[in-house]
Amino acid sequence: xxxxxxxxxxxxxxxxxxxxxxxxxxxxxxxxxxxxxxxxxxxxxxxxxxxxxxxxxxxxxxxxxxxxxxxxxx
Amino acid sequence: xxxxxxxxxxxxxxxxxxxxxxxxxxxxxxxxxxxxxxxxxxxxxxxxxxxxxxxxxxxxxxxxxxxxxxxxxxxxxxxxxxxxxxxxxxxxxxxxxxxxxxxxxxxxxxxxxxxxxxxxxxxxxxxxxxxxxxxxxxxxxxxxxxxxxxxxxxxxxxxxxxxxxxxxxxxxxxxxxxxxxxxxxxxxxxxxxxxxxxxxxxxxxxxxxxxxxxxxxxxxxxxxxxxxxxxxxxxxxxxxxxxxxxxxxxxxxxxxxxxxxxxxxxxxxxxxxxxxxxxxxxxxxxxxxxxxxxxxxxxxxxxxxxxxxxxxxxxxxxxxxxxx
Numbered sequence: 001x002x003x004x005x006x007x008x009x010x011x012x013x014x015x016x017x018x019x020x021x022x023x024x025x026x027x028x029x030x031x032x033x034x035x036x037x038x039x040x041x042x043x044x045x046x047x048x049x050x051x052x053x054x055x056x057x058x059x060x061x062x063x064x065x066x067x068x069x070x071x072x073x074x
Numbered sequence: 075x076x077x078x079x080x081x082x083x084x085x086x087x088x089x090x091x092x093x094x095x096x097x098x099x100x101x102x103x104x105x106x107x108x109x110x111x112x113x114x115x116x117x118x119x120x121x122x123x124x125x126x127x128x129x130x131x132x133x134x135x136x137x138x139x140x141x142x143x144x145x146x147x148x149x150x151x152x153x154x155x156x157x158x159x160x161x162x163x164x165x166x167x168x169x170x171x172x173x174x175x176x177x178x179x180x181x182x183x184x185x186x187x188x189x190x191x192x193x194x195x196x197x198x199x200x201x202x203x204x205x206x207x208x209x210x211x212x213x214x215x216x217x218x219x220x221x222x223x224x225x226x227x228x229x230x231x232x233x234x235x236x237x238x239x240x241x242x243x244x245x246x247x248x249x250x251x252x253x254x255x256x257x258x259x260x261x262x263x264x265x266x267x268x269x270x271x272x273x274x275x276x277x278x279x280x281x282x283x284x285x286x287x288x289x290x291x292x293x294x295x296x297x298x299x300x301x302x303x304x305x306x307x308x309x310x311x312x313x314x315x316x317x318x319x320x321x322x323x324x325x326x327x328x329x330x331x332x333x334x335x336x337x338x339x340x341x342x343x344x345x346x347x348x349x350x351x352x353x354x355x356x357x358x359x360x361x362x363x364x365x366x367x368x369x370x371x372x373x374x375x376x377x378x379x380x381x382x383x384x385x386x387x388x389x390x391x392x393x394x395x396x397x398x
Contacts, residue, residue, distance in 0.1 A: 017314070021271040021305045042305055048298035049307020056314055 002065055004030045010064045011037070014057060018043070025057070033069040035061070075242055078105070081234060086112035091184075091229045092205045093169075093212060096236030099286030102207035105234065106165040109205060118162030123155050126168035133176050135192050137166075138183070144193025156189050159202045167207040169229070170215060174222065181225040204229065239281040239288060246277055249285065253292035254304075261296055268295075268304045275306065279313050346381035349374070353383075 007030055018024055022042035029036040037057070043049035050073055058071040085092065086109050094102045103122055110120040128136050135144075139154030155164055166172075172180065183189045184204060188197045206229050215221035239246070250268070258265040268276075272295075281287055291313055298308045306314060348367060356362035364374040 017271060017275075017306060021269050021307075023305065023307070039307075043307035046300050046305075046307055048300055049305070052298070052307050052309065052314070 002030060002033050002035070002068055006065055007035050007061065007068075010061055011057070014060060018053075023049075025053070028074065033067050034072065035068075035070075036072045036074055038074055075237065075245060078234060078236060082108055082112065085109070085232050087114065088232070089113070089115070089203045090231035091203070092232045092234060093230050094205065094207045094234050094236065095209075095211065096207070097209055097238045097284055099284030100236040100238060101285055102236060103165060103167060105236065106163070106205040106207065110163040110165075110203075113163070113203070115162045115203060119159055120163050120165070121155050121159035122165040122167065124167040126171040130173050130176065133172065134179065137176075138179070138189045138191055139194075140192035141194040144191070148193070151191070154189065154191065156183065156200050156202055157198060161201055163203045163205060165205045165207065168209070169206040170208040170210045170212060170221065174220070177222045177225050181222060181228060184225075184228050239284040243277060246288070247273065249288055250276055250292055253289050254296055257293045257296040263296070264302070266296065266299045266302055266304050269306070271306050272304050272309055275309055275314055342381060345377065346383055349377060349381060349383055353378075 004027070008027055011025055011027055015025065018041075023044070024040045026038045026040055027035060028038055038044075039050065039053060043053065054071060054073045061068045061071060082105065092106075092109060094105050096102050106122065107120060110116060123136065125133055135148075135152065135154065137154050137156055139152050139157055140148050142148060142151050183200070187201070188199045190197055212221055212226050212230070216223045216226050250273075254268070255265050276288075276291070283290075291310060294310055295304050295308050349363070352363035352366040353360070356366060360374055360378075361371050364371040367374065369377075
């Protein structure tokens with residue numbers, strides 16, 4: 001089980017980067033070892049951004065939290 | 075880089091051999107190309123080949139060619155790269171990957187200015203300017219016995235070193251502008267703008283693949299951008315989230331050049347990080363921790379107090395750890 005706080009603390013490290021570019025990421029839910037997030041702001045509607053950030057954020061989460069399994073971007 | 079181009083202007087007229095040393099993607103072939111088209115040989119062919127492409131036996135036929143029937147499958151005569159470059163320039167990339175046995179043959183060819191095809195008896199005179207590319211320091215390889223000294227001296231009349239991109243970061247914005255404009259033109263879209271965050275990310279990245287990697291990233295930016303401004307969502311995740319250059323336990327991230335830092339504070343931070351790490355690994359056992367750090371038990375006690383770590387419980391979850 002991954003705690004919401006741990007996921008949130010990793011996301012907090014990525015956030016400044018996104019916020020500086022007028023975007024943000026919202027943690028919706030943590031279930032088991034997976035998390036659900038939503039992109040908001042500037043990059044929200046862009047399919048390319050979805051793909052990049054989805055991959056990037058998942059990589060970072062897996063690096064920081066060994067047992068992390070899956071990231072869902074909705 | 076300007077020095078490099080000035081040097082190109084100076085030496086391009088000559089016919090001497092050149093060694094271009096540079097990491098992958100720094101533009102070795104581009105420089106070789108430039109040298110050729112600035113030289114008196116510009117109307118003769120420029121032939122480029124990578125010596126890393128072929129196996130030991132294939133390099134030979136590739137460079138020197140072969141006669142019909144020289145070996146199974148040699149159904150017709152084939153001219154080697156030396157012959158193809160007759161009168162012009164031959165760029166041999168990855169010369170550091172050429173095995174010693176072929177190095178002897180290369181040396182002979184260069185020394186006598188003539189070659190023999192594999193399986194042939196005819197000697198063919200050659201008039202070719204040789205430019206070699208290498209990612210390793212050939213001189214060092216000579217010292218290690220992996221590169222023939224005589225060949226090295228033959229090739230090394232003129233030597234150029236291309237700096238890796240991370241050592242000329244000032245050029246990154248210009249290069250990005252150039253490549254983004256180039257790919258926008260190919261794709262037939264207006265040149266997108268880059269948000270400041272994107273520019274910073276590109277500036278910060280280590281660029282292990284150098285200019286080649288930068289070009290690919292720019293191509294990607296242009297292809298993925300849907301809104302006219304490249305924001306962080308469009309850069310490859312590997313660039314955006316790349317780990318900073320690995321620092322070992324001793325070296326710490328360098329501060330911004332504009333801000334003064336306290337050396338003492340930095341040293342204390344490193345010290346307390348190391349001590350906290352040792353205490354954690356040693357499960358709080360100070361004698362063991364002192365052993366790990368190669369200091370006396372009493373010294374460790376003093377330092378713990380000095381760093382204000384006296385209350386550190388080794389079981390704490392987020393103990394600072396030295397970066398590996």
